[in-house]
Amino acid sequence: MARFAAACVLVAAALAAPASAEESAPAARTYYESLDMSSAEASARRFAQAWAAQDFMTVYLLLSPQSEHDVARAIEGYEPNRLVPGFDEADARDSPLYRTSGKTVEEVLAGASPNGEFDGDPTRRFDALLRQAAARGKLPFAITAQTQVEAGQADGAQALVALHTPGADTLTLSILRQPSGRWKVDRVRWPGSGDTARPWDGAAGPARGAEAAPAPPEDAGRLRTFYEALDMSSPDATVRAFVRAWTRRDYLSVHHLLSPDAEWGATGAIEGLRFEALTPGLGLRELDGTLPWLAAPRSDGEVAADVTPFNEYGTDLGLRFDALLLRAAALGALPFALSPATRAEPARIDGRHATAVLRTPGAPELTLALVALPSGRWKLDQIRWPGSDAAARPWGAQAAD
Secondary structure: OOOOOHHHHHHHHOOOOOOOOOOOOOOOOOHHHHHOOHHHHHHHHHHHHHHHHHHHHHHHEEEEEHHHHHHHHHOOOHHHHHHHHHHOHHHHHHHHHHHOOOOOOOHOOOOOOOOOOOOOOHHHHHHHHHHHHHHHHOOOOOOOOOOOEEOOEOOOOOEEEEOOOOOOOOOEEEEEEEOOOOOEEEEOOOOOOOOOOOOOOOOOOOOHHHHOOOOOOOOOOOOOOOOOOOOOOOOOHHHHHHHHHHOOOOOHHHHHHHHHHHHHHHHHHHHHHHHHHHOOOOHHHHHHHOHOOOOOOOOEEEEEOOOOOOOOOOHHHHHHHHHHHHHHHHOOOOOOOOOOOOOEOOOOOEOOOOEEEOOOOOOEEEEEEEEEOOOOOEEEEEEOOOOOOOOOOOOOOOOOO
């Protein structure tokens, strides 16, 4: 593969062992905002660190909107071999992405989610797919702690960056600048792979050296993803994580604390443009013109080519959920109030279910229903207060005055 021009700068230092999810957790409001995507080189470096640590949730968050869109098409269209070379029937049988939830049609029609913990949210399902591929030696390419980053000058809103890994094919990353100013990875190519596939061409077969890529060293103190850094080990732990996230306006973490049924309810409200179900008094007028809700016009040819109209917020429901509630907070339209003075009663546990009560001075009492998932995590299933819709998930927003 052609090397970059001599003007390119070789970042000679090998990638250090990537920071853990806790170590890289921000002073920023959300984990997403903590990711350095300020330049093409910064994004490439963070991509390499995340891949070497098998933190595929972060890898997903670094992808361009079109790449995220094409990931969804590959997974939902039962073509995971576009992402994982050699993905076969045995992989499908063992994959959490293609397991049935056990819910009946009647339950789904009544509002229950057909998804489980790992096959609904796009970041978690991408991570589950690639994590399984790593365990079975089927990753599409190798990036390790010895990978070096070679970056050239960005040309307007596009840049190419090379990743050099000893004993493996060099990777070329095409990186695009987004309207937000972030640089995001659009394509990863290697010798013999296709030039147009996003985010890469798994169907072409793995890059040289992919099968020999070492797993990251075991470290009991290191959490692989930001999701694993959220403590959901007990109902009380989840309640504490929820209060902490809500009071710092980290609604991305709130999204990841929701049960599959609660996520399903939030997704239905957002995709159905029923924002008032989550944020009382907040409608399209209040969101019109804000970046997370802009969609680009498409020509007939772009529609036929399945070009996404969405920006970086449109294809990740966690980011869209976060953007909606952040806008609501700015306009005083949040459904309920929590503060550093909020106190939680110890949760009452009944089998796989639990309830907890939150009391905030000057605000209505909140009742939280939690459910234990097969993974052992306790997640928020519903939040209720006097006058709220007792059937809605994650809550039924009549403002808690």
